[in-house]
Amino acid sequence: MKKFIIPIIASIFLLPSCNKWLDVKPEDKFIEEEVLKTPKGFEESLNGIYLKLGSNDLYGNNLNLKYLDMLAQLYRVTPEHGKDIQQLVAYNYGADETKVILDNIWSNIYVNITNINRFLENLETYGSVLDTESRSIMIAEGHALRAYLYFDLLRMFAPNYVKEPNAATIPYYDKTGYESAPYASSSVIMEKINADLLIAEKLLEQYDPAIKLEKVDQTYGTQELGNKPFLQFRNYHLNYFAVKGLQARVYLYQGKKTDALQAAQTVIANKSKFPWITSSQLTGKSSANRVFSTELLFAFENPKLYSVFENQFSGALEDKQILSAGTNDNFLNAIYDSWANDFRYGVIWDLTSGKSYRVFTKYKDLTSTEKGQYNYRFTVPGIRLSEVFLIAAECATNPAQSLTYLNELRTNRNCDVLGSNADITANIMKEYRKEFYGEGQLWYFYKRTNATSILSASNNSQKTISYTQYTFPLPLSETQPR
Secondary structure, three states: OOOOOOOOOHHHOOOOOOOOOOOOOOOHHHHHHHHOOOHHHHHHHHHHHHHHHOOOOOOOOHHHHHHHHHHOOOOOOOHHHOHHHHHHHOOOOOOHHHHHHHHHHHHHHHHHHHHHHHHHHHHHHHHHHOOHHHHHHHHHHHHHHHHHHHHHHHHHHOOOOOOOOOOEEEEOOOOOOOOOOOEEEHHHHHHHHHHHHHHHHHHHHHHOHHHHOOOOOOOOOHHHHOOOHHHOOHHHOOOHHHHHHHHHHHHHHHOOHHHHHHHHHHHHOOHHHOOOOOHHHOOOOOOOOOOOHHHEEEEEEOOOHHHHHHHHOOOOOOOOOOOOOOOOOHHHHHHOOOOOOOHHHHOOEEEOOOOOOEEEOOOOOOOOOOHHHOOOOOEEEEEEHHHHHHHHHHHOOOHHHHHHHHHHHHHOOOOOOOOOOOOHHHHHHHHHHHHOOOOOHHHHHHHHHOOOEEEEOOOOEEEEOOHHHHOOOOOHHHHOOO
């Protein structure tokens, strides 16, 4: 059983708020010096960063489970869900209610970028208390985390990169201080993202214990860890293979398909470390591994995840409150080709008492009395093996190879293989819709491919979307004053 990532000491100086996400209070200086006199202080600081990213405000709910999937029209929305949600799914970003949602996303990401910058600065100032391996891994993870956050900011608040790489978009900060940074172009931001990922890749390639593990989600023993228990469960940290998966995601967004394929193939060559989920792991509602955790290159942990489920997805909620795919199964049948034996359909969507339609149960807690033995509780996916296969399918120059990648994913989801005459592009889109429910990635796929219409769960019909509606406006908290 993995332990929660608890920021016992880190919370003392991880920033709750700041002026343009830069301000570090001078009185924190003494506390930092005391906290970081031992390796334990750095370990808990890094864990504190991960926990904040997995919170409800970011990837533990608002981004992965909620708002991005609402934008992708994956949930039925009614007036009872609130005006803010109605305005969001209508892409009315100028509405006051929507502005609050976008401002909170922006603010929380930049606060966490500041925390990461401060962590990297502290490694440079006080990192001599760490051995070379630990310090190198922490530096790598700090750079990878910063890249992860800036990339998502770019995907939300900047135009489609391939169409407008030189658009002036968002400010970039790689250190703490008091001065506001100018708005940088998307191409400059992307250069810095790739530079961070290259630093992370090179360090982790040399020091990450994940490279030697048979399976990256396995529990370490004392022989492998020595006196470094913070290295447990490398798939809950941005390990080497997660960085390669993130590189593949970034390169594809840039339109650099050759580089994206190369990064993806590095992961695919090591796919045994992230084994496909099996039917035996999905049998029985009491302990089914509905997040397919064995396949996760990187994941977030949210101790409040099951409260989120009860408040948003539980079958006990009224129809006007629940986030569902509709009051019948027509939308789901369209998504999953009416194939209930698909693991992503039959296991994650459940018929429950009191409902005439299936409810979303990916994030429902286990009912087993032996919950403690399952290390996939409280888990929200960040990067998974299936995405890497889809990237490879999209980037392969040989249609037969693309089909091979697609069919390996489909076979491991209990679906029929596609024939040689299959439309590769159309089927990649279909797999994104099936695969990433509750993970936020479908919205980014639609934006990257500039989809002009999206199948909506609200009425099971196509909803038109314009090019500009894929880009969030910068919030007033950033632009006024500056």
